[in-house]
Amino acid sequence: MTTWQGWQHFATTPPPAPPQPGQAPRSREERLAYHSAFVTVRTPAIDALARHVRTLMILGRHQTTTARPSLIVTGPAAAGKTTALLHVGRTCHLAHTHRNPAPPGRRQAQVPVAYVLVPPGATAKTLTTEFARYLGIPVTTRMTQAQITDAVCHTYNTAGVQLVLIDEIHRLNPRTTTGAEAADLLKDLTERIYATFVYAGIDVTTTPLFSGVRGAQLAGRATLITCSPLPARHGQTHPFTDVITDLENALDLQHHRPGTLPRHHAYLHQRTAGRIGSLTRLIRQAAITAITDGTERITKTALDAVQLDHLAEQQTRPTRRR
Structure with a gap:
């Protein structure tokens, strides 16, 4: 995107769209590509x-x-x-x-x-x-x-x-x-x-x-x-949980249960320290794994199995001192 031609291609290419009601099911490869790019949620x-x-x-x-x-x-x-x-x-x-x-x-x-x-x-x-x-x-x-x-x-x-x-x-x-x-x-x-x-x-x-x-x-x-890490709570609002809900609503998995990810908001906040980049990577990787292994759903166990970026892993899993 650091050339005009590259930027124009980026700007004019429609961003990935979540599945729509009544839309024909997408193929496995299409869904893998979709979760690889994924949506941008408003923050x-x-x-x-x-x-x-x-x-x-x-x-x-x-x-x-x-x-x-x-x-x-x-x-x-x-x-x-x-x-x-x-x-x-x-x-x-x-x-x-x-x-x-x-x-x-x-x-x-x-x-x-x-x-x-x-x-x-x-x-x-x-x-x-x-x-x-x-x-x-x-x-x-x-x-x-x-x-x-x-x-x-x-x-x-x-x-x-x-x-x-x-x-x-x-x-x-x-x-x-x-x-x-x-x-x-x-x-x-x-x-x-x-x-x-x-x-x-x-x-x-x-x-x-x-x-x-x-x-x-x-x-x-x-x-x-x-651009600060999203707080778990801000006054009467819950910005981090709202973003989790938006990301979950954009998933294209066959057997995922709505509401699963927001229920684990405390775990997800600890795991990612509220960083939107780490959060989206965690959910994208879990979704891709769910498609490739055939489970077609994201659970807390599946999330815990994802190896995140080193910054997030250092935050949540500190090395014990001897």
């Missing part, structure tokens, strides 16, 4: 991000003298940051293309969304090159940093990019010379590209990205959206 973080993106895109639409307000999605690993980023990006892409259909003879009128990954050990030049690669802007070894930046800004504005999504922002370290140059580049791009910038990274506020003068500038322009 408080996705709702908050979508609301803020809409507002800031309107706010910055006619702002040309300074950098537009931006957003930072932060939180621990496996908390759903990238999922939220991609979901909002796809929604923006589809809304724009619906309002602005391509003229006759052209596949696409504009490029509304860009998605860029910060490369490991990013320098200003490697980061700019990632921006260029997304739109297929030719970059040669003889080009200077300024020339690449000029080409990127001109092409992005000409293409009509309105939303720039930058993932893995925690890889930037402004305390190093190269990291500081890369951070300065991002500030330059936000002032020259007429788009709303949304960043995502692991626990960004605890990284050097928010330290020093550069960090103060970023903090002064960016709204923070936190």
Whole structure:
């Protein structure tokens, strides 16, 4: 998805759909593929991000003298940051293309969304090159940093990019010379590209990205959206159980009993520490196992047999000290 062609394919391909009443049963292979991809359930973080993106895109639409307000999605690993980023990006892409259909003879009128990954050990030049690669802007070894930046800004504005999504922002370290140059580049791009910038990274506020003068500038322009682990209870609501229910309703298993997973909400919360990424992986793996072994249902025993990601396993099954 870090090229326009890849992003367009992602954004325009219908997401996996749960089984519908009256629909013909899907084959075993179709159901395995479905649970492998699975649905994206709405979470408080996705709702908050979508609301803020809409507002800031309107706010910055006619702002040309300074950098537009931006957003930072932060939180621990496996908390759903990238999922939220991609979901909002796809929604923006589809809304724009619906309002602005391509003229006759052209596949696409504009490029509304860009998605860029910060490369490991990013320098200003490697980061700019990632921006260029997304739109297929030719970059040669003889080009200077300024020339690449000029080409990127001109092409992005000409293409009509309105939303720039930058993932893995925690890889930037402004305390190093190269990291500081890369951070300065991002500030330059936000002032020259007429788009709303949304960043995502692991626990960004605890990284050097928010330290020093550069960090103060970023903090002064960016709204923070936190993707925290879902609490078992929040006031009178039960966010974690609500997500479990949504995931269970999306299952395509022949013999699964509705209500089984919500009944095990306490176990599932302990097992995943409330992380949406770990939870969806656990349920997807259990569903795939249920199809392959023929049981076609998810039980607590089946859930307990799933080997989860190391982060979740360390949380729930700590090694005993001798």
